[in-house]
Amino acid sequence: MRTALVGGGASGIGHAVAERLAGSGDRVVITGRRADALEAAASQLSGAVGDGPAREVHALVSDMADPTSAVAAMDEVDDRYGGLDVLVLNAGGPPPGGILDLDDARWREASELLLLGPLRLARLAMPGMAKRGFGRVVFVTSTAVRQPQPDLAASVVLRSAVTAAAKLLSREFATDGVTVNCVAPGATSTERRTQILTNRARAAHLGFDELDAQDLAHIPAGRAARPAEIAAAVAFLASDDAAYINGTVLTVDGGRTETI
Template structure:
């Protein structure tokens, strides 16, 4: 089941996934930053599927910008989206997973939590907070067959990446093509990743094969992150 704020985008994504996989794909519009909406989403999921066994938390990023240019209201909105919203869903899903003896919570973060990017300040700070929260969550039901992990993508060919590079180009007086070339030049693989490559990492962590992988961050970035 897919969920997000735009029913139109969800419908398009669900149709594409059905065509590619032949699987049953349902969707439900809602805003995880809103407590009532989050609870409604989980109630529907429980009714349709007898409770979620796998919860993938992939919130959109806040607007780009340096840290001192992020206003108080922006911080609050981003905190609801990137920290409180995911924690809300995890709080609702984890007990049921533990009762059934199997569960996976996978948080999509960013390599910027390990190697901060100055023009993505709000995302860096709050995704780092969510990474710490995921580490704490990973201990709660580990003995009941439940794991909590993060996937940290690097440059990935999505609309969001295009938006960030376009904003950077506008701020620096250059072009998207120049910023794209500069960005991929920092990746040893020499290219941006594909969404399917991030999806493969998520699928592994969601599987029974990853039952002993817990509380970790799996980086999918073509080798760009320099930290060990």
């Protein structure tokens, strides 16, 4: 049985990824900062579904932005399960704001969450993966790294840096069966999207439904993604079938991104 660690597993995309991996037979450890939400999510995800086997999902309170917490989390995974096979680096987005709206403190806070924290976990996990001869690291980023959104400056800048870092990481242990890739979601039906559109609606003096309709009109598919659709892309990159896919970005956006 593989062991997978999924960041932000209590809700949204992280929850959907945990559900998908657990349904495929992986032991899944979901992490986040809120113990109550994590425990509730782990309880909901665990157990058998229909006639299928029981799903094994565990909650582990950990703050990706806290170096001490990250080390403790990886130590616990090593002690309990003998190492990690799949690492899904998924973190909530920072507060919105333009490139000149964010002060140094907010840049540092966002950097710990989106860049330094994920890199720290990858640095802790990948050598063990290489030693065991198998590993999958998947960064969940955003299509904003290819088509920047001005009011999400911290996400654009730092997730772009994460994308570059993932490319470099993909070379480190490729001959040892370890791959590193990114999944870049577009508009997805999560609380995060609701928060972003609410802020934009307020700034534009528009109703939420009106702005939501305008946003969806720019998506060829005509709708936002379901979290399960992002999870399917992550699960594929984490699978044995994706062994020769390394250092790439898989965009899941309904055709919205206009770059080639």
